[in-house]
Amino acid sequence: MRAEVLTLNRSKERPLDIGTQILQFVISGIMIGSIYAIISIGFNIVYNATDAINFAQGEFVMLGGMTTIALFHGAKLPLWASFFLSVGIVTLVAMILERMTLHYQRERQVVNLIILTIGWSIFLKGSAMLSWGKDSFDLPSFSGSEPIQFWKATLLPQALWIIGVGVLISGGLHLFFKYSLIGRAMKACSFDRISARLVGIDDDWIVLFSFALAAAIGSIAGIIITPITFMAYDYGGMLGLKGFCATFLGGLGNLYGSIVGGILLGILESLGAGLISSGYKDAIAFMIFLLILFFKPSGLLGKETKERV
Amino acid sequence: MEKSSMLRWGTACLLIFSLSIVPVGAAEKKPHKVGVSLEITGAASFLGEPERNTLVMIEERVNKEGGINGHPLKLIIYDNATDSTKHVMALKRLIEQDEVVAIIGASTSGNTLAGIPIIEKAAVPSISLAASVKIVEPVKKWVFKTPKTDALNITKLLTHAKKMGYKKVAIIHSDSGYGVSGKEEFDKIAPKMGFTIVGSETFGDKDTDMTAQITKIKASGAEAIVAYSASPAGSIICKNHKQLGMKARLYHSTGWASQQYVDLAGDAANGVFLSSGRFLVMDQIPYWSPYLPVLEMYKNDYENKFKLKVNEFGGHAWDAIMIIMKALEKVGPDKDKIRNEIENTKNFLGINGYFNYSPTDHNGLDLSSFVMIEVVNQKFKLIE
Numbered sequence: 001m002r003a004e005v006l007t008l009n010r011s012k013e014r015p016l017d018i019g020t021q022i023l024q025f026v027i028s029g030i031m032i033g034s035i036y037a038i039i040s041i042g043f044n045i046v047y048n049a050t051d052a053i054n055f056a057q058g059e060f061v062m063l064g065g066m067t068t069i070a071l072f073h074g075a076k077l078p079l080w081a082s083f084f085l086s087v088g089i090v091t092l093v094a095m096i097l098e099r100m101t102l103h104y105q106r107e108r109q110v111v112n113l114i115i116l117t118i119g120w121s122i123f124l125k126g127s128a129m130l131s132w133g134k135d136s137f138d139l140p141s142f143s144g145s146e147p148i149q150f151w152k153a154t155l156l157p158q159a160l161w162i163i164g165v166g167v168l169i170s171g172g173l174h175l176f177f178k179y180s181l182i183g184r185a186m187k188a189c190s191f192d193r194i195s196a197r198l199v200g201i202d203d204d205w206i207v208l209f210s211f212a213l214a215a216a217i218g219s220i221a222g223i224i225i226t227p228i229t230f231m232a233y234d235y236g237g238m239l240g241l242k243g244f245c246a247t248f249l250g251g252l253g254n255l256y257g258s259i260v261g262g263i264l265l266g267i268l269e270s271l272g273a274g275l276i277s278s279g280y281k282d283a284i285a286f287m288i289f290l291l292i293l294f295f296k297p298s299g300l301l302g303k304e305t306k307e308r309v
Numbered sequence: 310m311e312k313s314s315m316l317r318w319g320t321a322c323l324l325i326f327s328l329s330i331v332p333v334g335a336a337e338k339k340p341h342k343v344g345v346s347l348e349i350t351g352a353a354s355f356l357g358e359p360e361r362n363t364l365v366m367i368e369e370r371v372n373k374e375g376g377i378n379g380h381p382l383k384l385i386i387y388d389n390a391t392d393s394t395k396h397v398m399a400l401k402r403l404i405e406q407d408e409v410v411a412i413i414g415a416s417t418s419g420n421t422l423a424g425i426p427i428i429e430k431a432a433v434p435s436i437s438l439a440a441s442v443k444i445v446e447p448v449k450k451w452v453f454k455t456p457k458t459d460a461l462n463i464t465k466l467l468t469h470a471k472k473m474g475y476k477k478v479a480i481i482h483s484d485s486g487y488g489v490s491g492k493e494e495f496d497k498i499a500p501k502m503g504f505t506i507v508g509s510e511t512f513g514d515k516d517t518d519m520t521a522q523i524t525k526i527k528a529s530g531a532e533a534i535v536a537y538s539a540s541p542a543g544s545i546i547c548k549n550h551k552q553l554g555m556k557a558r559l560y561h562s563t564g565w566a567s568q569q570y571v572d573l574a575g576d577a578a579n580g581v582f583l584s585s586g587r588f589l590v591m592d593q594i595p596y597w598s599p600y601l602p603v604l605e606m607y608k609n610d611y612e613n614k615f616k617l618k619v620n621e622f623g624g625h626a627w628d629a630i631m632i633i634m635k636a637l638e639k640v641g642p643d644k645d646k647i648r649n650e651i652e653n654t655k656n657f658l659g660i661n662g663y664f665n666y667s668p669t670d671h672n673g674l675d676l677s678s679f680v681m682i683e684v685v686n687q688k689f690k691l692i693e
Binding site: 016018021024025028029031032035134135136137138145147154155156225228229230232235238239269270271273274278279281282 | 354355358484510511512513515517518520521522524525527528541544545548551552553554569572573575576577
């Protein structure tokens with residue numbers, strides 16, 4: 001028995017050429033990058049409506065994952081029902097928070113809004129810790145966990161889900177902002193709030209709607225990554241930070257910038273870890289991030305900053 | 310008899326009666342004060358919380374039974390929030406304000422190392438609950454520790470790898486203090502045992518994907534991979550290892566030894582080897598094993614009291630407080646004598662195994678405190 005095990009384990013690893021390695025790094029990078037991109041889209045939606053960064057975006061991601069886990073493992077609902085229900089719950093939580101706090105900020109000073117969202121993030125993280133404890137939990141993959149061969153590289157079926165959902169969300173938003181009335185109203189607000197108000201757009205509702213949309217997208221991101229990375233009450237901070245970097249990398253306020261920035265950040269991290277050194281993985285990604293901001297402060301796809309009069 | 314004198318008599322009787330049920334003397338003896346600084350909140354709360362629970366449980370039990378030679382045990386517990394500055398402040402407060410006779414803590418290697426200069430200067434006997442071998446090597450006069458060292462852990466893993474016939478090994482470790490310390494020991498021990506180190510990779514405990522690092526290890530031709538982490542990231546490594554179809558065997562350290570982490574990794578955990586204490590596989594230890602009674606006692610006490618699942622981390626605190634109480638029972642609240650008594654602890658069987666402290670060994674454990682475990686059908690299986 002033992003000898004059998006030994007020979008089984010002694011079988012040699014197939015040599016891995018550098019091309020396959022790079023392919024694997026890029027695929028992993030795109031998968032992780034898609035998550036950053038989806039989170040980053042949430043930042044941009046809120047930024048466009050309020051000029052503020054929503055520091056609770058990462059917590060919406062966490063809340064999405066944790067609520068689904070509670071519904072799936074706790075309430076024993078089917079996975080798809082838990083998915084939609086928890087997106088609804090997180091959206092509702094964001095709307096309640098907005099109505100209870102931000103709504104009363106008549107002046108809409110950006111600093112106040114940012115501080116309020118920091119408050120939300122602490123509140124959400126704390127509540128999650130009290131309700132679900134400090135352990136990590138997981139969800140089953142949406143369609144099995146047998147790796148898929150792609151050329152000589154491999155990826156998990158869940159990675160296809162992540163990339164697919166990323167494409168769906170960005171495509172959907174593109175149509176939404178281009179053709180739907182409320183989407184175009186949001187866009188108008190992001191260009192010029194006062195003129196938008198003059199033509200009869202209620203920007204108060206636009207702010208509420210933007211938070212709801214950002215929370216919904218964030219929670220979707222949280223749910224689809226949980227089968228790969230697990231979820232715990234304190235995962236929001238790091239994911240939020242990465243999404244935030246992706247936002248700046250692509251250009252603040254630009255939805256397409258989110259996608260470019262997110263995927264670029266993911267690939268840079270993965271290539272940095274694989275080709276140079278995993279110890280400097282984050283350092284490499286952030287150094288390139290700083291270089292881009294140095295030469296193009298508005299981000300890759302950002303509009304040139306101009307003084308507002 | 311008139312009414313008022315009856316009342317007086319009654320009151321007097323009641324007074325005498327109530328005095329007699331208070332154990333005479335117990336209240337007069339001064340409590341033995343032991344200071345504790347743990348990571349009850351923050352990143353390492355998974356260590357600090359069960360440890361705090363264990364200590365509180367023992368304090369209650371000991372005092373209910375009349376204390377140590379009649380002296381109540383008083384634990385002064387501070388939460389250092391997994392922050393070395395707060396740990397240092399807690400130590401100062403314990404030493405200067407609370408005037409404790411011994412200190413337990415901290416649970417992380419980083420915090421313990423930050424506190425050592427203060428403990429050495431104040432000359433207070435202390436027992437750390439952290440893993441790094443650096444805490445006891447070189448030996449510090451006043452610092453002991455109960456968890457098994459990373460050096461022992463790696464030696465145990467590599468001994469098994471050698472038996473399996475592997476020659477080329479790689480390590481993937483978390484960038485936390487636990488992971489880095491493990492890597493340093495690995496770099497020292499593996500070449501000595503005749504292995505070639507072909508890869509060395511790192512990751513963050515909050516990272517979401519390690520395929521890049523593992524692809525690199527795959528390309529290096531390693532036959533065995535030692536993963537060194539004490540976080541759910543260790544389970545992501547299992548998943549990535551399976552995803553990439555690796556033939557190289559995955560070894561995990563005791564930091565990953567938790568059913569919860571196995572559950573997270575799902576079927577990707579099957580076939581992983583790990584070394585850990587006996588606690589994890591208590592149900593598979595033979596009935597006649599000397600290790601069993603103390604493990605079972607601790608498990609039952611803890612689970613009955615807190616209605617929570619017990620884990621091995623709390624056991625580190627169990628060992629520490631037992632060793633301190635034994636010393637207190639023998640020599641009383643004298644710091645110098647307590648230190649000497651701890652150093653003379655011989656053949657004390659705790660949760661971690663047999664402790665044999667000596668002037669050159671302040672960890673007191675040897676390889677026998679470890680067992681090898683394989684994950685089979687997502688359950689831990691004792692293999693040797």
